[in-house]
Amino acid sequence: MKIRVFTAILVCKVVRGLAKLMGRGSSLPGKYALKICPDILAHLKLPELSIAVTGSNGKTSTVEMIAHVLKSNGLKVAYNKEGSNQIEGVVTFLIGASTMGGKVKSDVILLEADERYSRRIFKYFRPKYFVINNLYRDQMTRNGHPEFIKSVIGDAIYDEMTLILNADDPLVSSFGEGREGTVWFGAGKLPTDTKTHEGIYDDGRYCPICKQPMIYEYYHYNHIGKFRCTGCGFARHDTDHTLTSTQEEGGKASITIDGKYNIPVFFTGIYHCYNILAAFTASTVAGIAPDKAAEALGGYILKSGRISDFTLGKTQGRLLLSKHENSVSYDRSIDVVVKDKRKKSVMFIVDAISRKYYTSDSSWLWDINFEKLKEADIEEVILAGQYCDDLAVRFDLAGIDQPKIKVFETVQEAADHCRDKDPFLYVITCFSDKEKILSIVTRRELA
Numbered sequence: 001m002k003i004r005v006f007t008a009i010l011v012c013k014v015v016r017g018l019a020k021l022m023g024r025g026s027s028l029p030g031k032y033a034l035k036i037c038p039d040i041l042a043h044l045k046l047p048e049l050s051i052a053v054t055g056s057n058g059k060t061s062t063v064e065m066i067a068h069v070l071k072s073n074g075l076k077v078a079y080n081k082e083g084s085n086q087i088e089g090v091v092t093f094l095i096g097a098s099t100m101g102g103k104v105k106s107d108v109i110l111l112e113a114d115e116r117y118s119r120r121i122f123k124y125f126r127p128k129y130f131v132i133n134n135l136y137r138d139q140m141t142r143n144g145h146p147e148f149i150k151s152v153i154g155d156a157i158y159d160e161m162t163l164i165l166n167a168d169d170p171l172v173s174s175f176g177e178g179r180e181g182t183v184w185f186g187a188g189k190l191p192t193d194t195k196t197h198e199g200i201y202d203d204g205r206y207c208p209i210c211k212q213p214m215i216y217e218y219y220h221y222n223h224i225g226k227f228r229c230t231g232c233g234f235a236r237h238d239t240d241h242t243l244t245s246t247q248e249e250g251g252k253a254s255i256t257i258d259g260k261y262n263i264p265v266f267f268t269g270i271y272h273c274y275n276i277l278a279a280f281t282a283s284t285v286a287g288i289a290p291d292k293a294a295e296a297l298g299g300y301i302l303k304s305g306r307i308s309d310f311t312l313g314k315t316q317g318r319l320l321l322s323k324h325e326n327s328v329s330y331d332r333s334i335d336v337v338v339k340d341k342r343k344k345s346v347m348f349i350v351d352a353i354s355r356k357y358y359t360s361d362s363s364w365l366w367d368i369n370f371e372k373l374k375e376a377d378i379e380e381v382i383l384a385g386q387y388c389d390d391l392a393v394r395f396d397l398a399g400i401d402q403p404k405i406k407v408f409e410t411v412q413e414a415a416d417h418c419r420d421k422d423p424f425l426y427v428i429t430c431f432s433d434k435e436k437i438l439s440i441v442t443r444r445e446l447a
Contacts, residue, residue, distance in 0.1 A: 008037035009102055012095040026084040030091030041124035044094055044102045048128070050109040051282055054118050054153065055133030055172070056146070057329050058275040059085065061302055062133060063112045065279035066286075070108055072296040073288050079110035086117045094125075108286070115149050116142070118156035130157065131164040131282050133274065135171040136222065136328040137203065137367065141359045146171055146203060164282055166274065167237045168224045174208045176237065185281040186236065187243040192270065193218040193225070199331065200367050209234045221270055221335070222328050241281045241290075243273055261294035267307055271332040305434070310441035315418055317425035319437065324353050324430040327367035333428045334369065338376040342424055346378060349411055349429035351385030351436060362390040370398040379423040383407045384414035385433065411436040 012033035019028055033040050053063050067077045078097035080089060090111060098104050113121055115135070132153065135146045143149050150171050157163065157175060166172045167186035176182035197204070197219055204223025207214050212231025219225035228235040245256045246268045254264045255273050257280055265276065276297055283293040308319040320336060322329040337346050353359050365387075373381065381404050383391040388407050395405055408414040415437065418425050427437055 002037075002043070004037045005040065005043045005102065006100070008033040008040045009095055009098065009100060011036060012092060013100075016092060016096055026080075026092050027086065027088040028092075030088035030093075030095070033091050033095060034088060039124055040091060041094065041121070044098055044104060044125075046094075046104050046109055046125065047107055049107065049286060050111070050125075050127040051129045051131065051286060052111040052113045052118070052122075052127035053131040053133065053278070053282070054113045054115045055131075055166075056115065056136040056138040056149075056326065057271060057323065058133050058278070059112045061272070061275045061306055062131065062278045062282075063110055064302060065276065065297060065300060066282050067110050068300055069279060069283040069288055069293050069296040070110070070286065073292055075107045076105075077108045077110055078104055078106035080112050085112040085114040087120045090121050090125075113156075116152055118153055122156045122158065126158055126160060128160075128162065129164055129282060129285055130161045131278055132172045132175060133166055133278050134169050134224070136326060137201070137364075138323065138326040138328075139354070140325060140364065141354075141361050147208070150174070150208065162285070164278070164285060165237075166224075166278070167239050168220060168226070170204055170214065170223065170227050170234070170236075171208050173237060174234065177209065177234065182237075183281060183285055184237045184239045185241045185277050186239040187220055187270075187273070187277070188245075189218060189226075190220065190243075190246065190270075192246075193220055195219075197223075198369065198372075199223075200327065200369055207231060207234055221332065241277060241284065243277045246273060257294065258290070261290055263294050263297050264299045266299070266301060267336075269332055269336050271329070272307075308438065309444040310438070311444060312415060312418055312425065312441045313420035315421050315423075315425050317418075317427060317441070319427045319429070319434065321431060321434055322428055324350065324432065325359075325361075325364045327364055327369075330368040330428065331372075333426075334372050337378070337426050337428075338372050340424070340426075341377070343422065344376075344378060344424040344426060345380040345382065345418065345421070346373070346426040346428065347382040347384060347414055347418065347437075348391055349384045349414070349427065349433045349437060350387040350391060351411060351429075352432045353387070353430075355432040362387050365390060365394045368394075370395060370400070374399055378404065381405045382414050382418060384411050385409075385436075412440065415440045 012029040016029040080093040164183045167184040207229035210232040217226040320333040
């Protein structure tokens with residue numbers, strides 16, 4: 001082994017150990033390793049089975065569920081649990097799972113890959129399977145338009161990879177055009193589908209291949225649905241695995257895949273269903289029997305904390321983690337609130353827009369369909385955090401009854417206002433702000 005490779009591995013492991021003791025993040029050790037050996041990924045000995053997952057939303061949850069299925073079926077899995085998905089974090093994770101000789105000690109490598117950095121990661125490490133879940137307007141300050149991210153991901157796709165694609169997303173689906181061996185997942189027609197597009201903007205209006213107008217038979221949400229181009233004929237592909245139904249009755253919920261695999265779930269939000277479907281598909285492609293995959297996924301509670309139940313004094317509530325700078329993520333959380341028929345209030349927290357880079361751009365708030373809340377029976381809308389006034393201006397033009405809107409500059413003040421109240425409380429915020437509410441409330445096990 002070259003001395004620089006050994007040195008990079010040694011330094012990464014030492015810095016990683018020290019960082020853990022200090023409670024620091026997971027990218028710094030990989031950054032040092034890359035400075036010592038820029039092509040360190042090319043020198044690691046990886047297992048034959050490797051799966052990478054990318055997309056605008058749901059990467060961490062999907063990876064966690066795939067890992068759970070594979071481990072439940074006897075495989076040793078190494079994956080980036082911390083969700084650090086840019087190249088420095090990936091290097092940290094892979095070296096952390098390796099011996100000093102650079103051999104990864106697992107049966108499977110499972111990798112969450114940042115959509116913008118995947119082409120750098122895959123320059124030296126080519127996963128056998130590449131799952132692409134969705135492409136939305138996400139962190140546009142950093143990423144630009146999803147058409148740009150589509151071109152970036154295209155540079156990360158190599159002939160030897162097997163693609164596992166969301167057939168319902170035209171941007172994602174276009175990666176499989178003319179490509180043999182692609183595996184497809186998607187949803188069949190569901191009762192919650194709409195005939196018309198309901199978002200603030202429409203990224204499915206034009207074909208990603210020929211740019212001619214597209215028509216939809218139905219929409220699941222945003223630009224996700226059954227589509228067809230009026231020009232080149234590009235259309236939703238038939239699926240290998242399909243979400244065929246969702247059920248909620250008597251306080252219990254489940255989804256059905258392929259019309260026969262029933263999976264009990266704690267939550268039937270459509271984005272969570274897609275994450276489960278992607279995990280199910282990737283697991284079966286990796287060799288797990290469909291019934292075993294469904295059994296492992298049944299009732300599984302995400303450890304990543306994307307959804308958390310809590311109490312605030314006598315107030316019962318649920319935290320729905322969305323992504324700042326990602327209107328589709330917020331829209332799906334709003335759908336959950338609108339669907340819930342009980343007496344409820346909802347709190348939106350925007351206190352720090354990003355934990356990765358500084359920006360004070362709040363223009364993405366105007367892409368969120370807050371107008372949907374007019375359809376819901378809501379007691380109060382609580383707006384909290386440093387950007388509460390930006391939220392207040394947006395809500396002023398959303399047509400929500402002004403007496404229902406309460407504005408607080410701090411999360412603590414907003415929490416104090418909601419404490420010991422009767423309505424169920426939904427809190428919608430981002431990873432960057434979640435601890436500001438979780439440090440105040442008492443978390444409960446998800447029902």
